Amino acid sequence: MIELLALSKTDGWAIIRSERGLQLLRPPYTETQCPMIQDVDAARLLAEPGFNALTEKIVKPDLGGIIAHIKETTAKTVGPEQVAQVREAARQLLIDAPPDRIRHSLRRVRTEFLPQCQFDPALRVLSILAGSKAAMADPQLQTEILKLLEESVSLQQQNKSEKRKTDRANFFKKISRLAGFFEAGTSRIFQPG
Amino acid sequence: MPTSVSHASPPPLLDLFALAKDNDNNVERQFLEASAGTSLQAEALSTMSQQILYSGKVTKNMHLGVLGDLLVNGKLENVHAWARNKAGSGNPLDWLKEKIGWAYSWHERRMLFEGYFVNGQEFLYGALNIGSLGATHYGNVSIVIDDVFLQNSPVTYLEGDSLELFLDSNDQLILPTLKKSISSQTQRHHLMAFKHRFRLDGTPQEDWPKMVCSKNEFVEVIFLQPLERSHITRVLIDAEFYNRLQDQLEAINFQLQEEVPPELATYVQVIEVLKKYNIRLETLS
Numbered sequence: 001m002i003e004l005l006a007l008s009k010t011d012g013w014a015i016i017r018s019e020r021g022l023q024l025l026r027p028p029y030t031e032t033q034c035p036m037i038q039d040v041d042a043a044r045l046l047a048e049p050g051f052n053a054l055t056e057k058i059v060k061p062d063l064g065g066i067i068a069h070i071k072e073t074t075a076k077t078v079g080p081e082q083v084a085q086v087r088e089a090a091r092q093l094l095i096d097a098p099p100d101r102i103r104h105s106l107r108r109v110r111t112e113f114l115p116q117c118q119f120d121p122a123l124r125v126l127s128i129l130a131g132s133k134a135a136m137a138d139p140q141l142q143t144e145i146l147k148l149l150e151e152s153v154s155l156q157q158q159n160k161s162e163k164r165k166t167d168r169a170n171f172f173k174k175i176s177r178l179a180g181f182f183e184a185g186t187s188r189i190f191q192p193g
Numbered sequence: 194m195p196t197s198v199s200h201a202s203p204p205p206l207l208d209l210f211a212l213a214k215d216n217d218n219n220v221e222r223q224f225l226e227a228s229a230g231t232s233l234q235a236e237a238l239s240t241m242s243q244q245i246l247y248s249g250k251v252t253k254n255m256h257l258g259v260l261g262d263l264l265v266n267g268k269l270e271n272v273h274a275w276a277r278n279k280a281g282s283g284n285p286l287d288w289l290k291e292k293i294g295w296a297y298s299w300h301e302r303r304m305l306f307e308g309y310f311v312n313g314q315e316f317l318y319g320a321l322n323i324g325s326l327g328a329t330h331y332g333n334v335s336i337v338i339d340d341v342f343l344q345n346s347p348v349t350y351l352e353g354d355s356l357e358l359f360l361d362s363n364d365q366l367i368l369p370t371l372k373k374s375i376s377s378q379t380q381r382h383h384l385m386a387f388k389h390r391f392r393l394d395g396t397p398q399e400d401w402p403k404m405v406c407s408k409n410e411f412v413e414v415i416f417l418q419p420l421e422r423s424h425i426t427r428v429l430i431d432a433e434f435y436n437r438l439q440d441q442l443e444a445i446n447f448q449l450q451e452e453v454p455p456e457l458a459t460y461v462q463v464i465e466v467l468k469k470y471n472i473r474l475e476t477l478s
Contacts, residue, residue: 010258026333043297043299043303044303052291054294055294074454075455077455085461087445090442108447
């Protein structure tokens with residue numbers, strides 16, 4: 001059993017007690033982010049603003065349960081204004097990104113998003129990248145972005161029309177199956193005795 | 194039958210900052226003696242003291258939430274000020290006990306140390322640093338405190354962790370040791386260099402920053418609260434941590450994150466305030 005002893009809601013730092021002893025738990029909650037600490041370290045951490053010992057007892061059978069509890073508790077602290085601020089910062093990050101970072105994003109679009117037909121995020125990122133400072137300063141990079149943007153739009157349309165075809169085919173298949181069932185049923189009902 | 198009770202008055206509080214100034218001559222003399230001559234050790238000692246004098250900074254490790262709090266509210270106060278504000282006319286100790294929970298008895302040792310000094314409950318702690326990330330257990334960001342603020346404020350440099358070095362197992366202050374192991378702002382470079390005099394020879398110069406300031410090894414710095422946002426000249430951030438946050442932020446554009454983790458929200462808030470107040474963010478490995 002693992003007990004959650006303390007939590008800092010603004011950044012997800014936590015202190016737990018397990019069979020191994022006292023541990024500090026930090027996002028992204030991997031093995032390297034869970035060092036063993038002493039009580040005296042805990043006292044120092046808890047003297048900092050926002051890091052508080054818990055007044056209720058939270059015990060979970062494993063670390064996964066503790067992490068899920070931390071994530072659930074801390075997620076509530078992020079309000080809509082903060083979410084909007086993060087989204088804007090994320091957009092700005094792409095606007096200010098250096099050329100190598102932009103090429104990295106282009107590669108992700110090409111190799112991850114388009115093959116998985118995730119067109120909306122791909123198009124959004126490409127539209128931001130097209131207006132980025134690096135693209136404005138480098139016509140070759142801008143051409144690369146616009147080409148991929150065009151390719152994405154065309155793939156999206158192609159995907160839509162294929163989806164429409166498949167949907168239509170599925171619809172007729174369903175109808176004909178229903179018609180067959182109906183025909184068989186009615187013939188049974190009206191079968192002369 | 195009533196017993197007679199002796200009302201011995203408590204010992205007068207000590208002025209830590211005055212004690213530090215009183216020891217400055219001693220720190221300088223020790224250093225000059227050790228660095229006299231032409232041995233490699235003497236040469237290294239001089240090099241280190243120059244490095245501390247010209248690039249040494251006082252830093253304070255904290256986790257992102259604390260930095261966010263400091264930047265947004267404009268000042269950092271210690272836990273005693275927090276408890277006093279919370280308690281109003283009540284007992285601040287009740288608030289401290291609830292905040293620190295099971296670890297309160299460990300915090301009491303800190304309070305005992307502070308209780309020996311004038312303004313002890315106003316103490317803030319940092320470390321003297323020549324370019325490392327410091328004690329990352331206490332936080333993977335570190336603020337660099339303005340030299341001008343430190344030159345104009347009471348400040349004391351202590352050879353190491355005050356609780357380990359200057360409180361005995363009965364929680365009594367080891368005053369003779371304390372008096373010999375501290376300095377003011379003017380002798381900080383000699384205090385730190387002298388402390389490491391036997392390790393300089395065998396350690397390459399590029400490893401000195403981590404040698405003198407890490408979780409287990411530091412020159413502690415005590416100054417008085419509040420620490421204000423305007424006293425921060427730079428913020429150091431662990432490069433790996435920074436890259437992870439930047440990747441998370443970029444992923445928001447791709448909508449891979451459905452929710453915004455609080456750490457990322459705090460990070461963005463921190464970045465915005467740093468930009469607004471023109472405070473530089475530097476990555477360190």
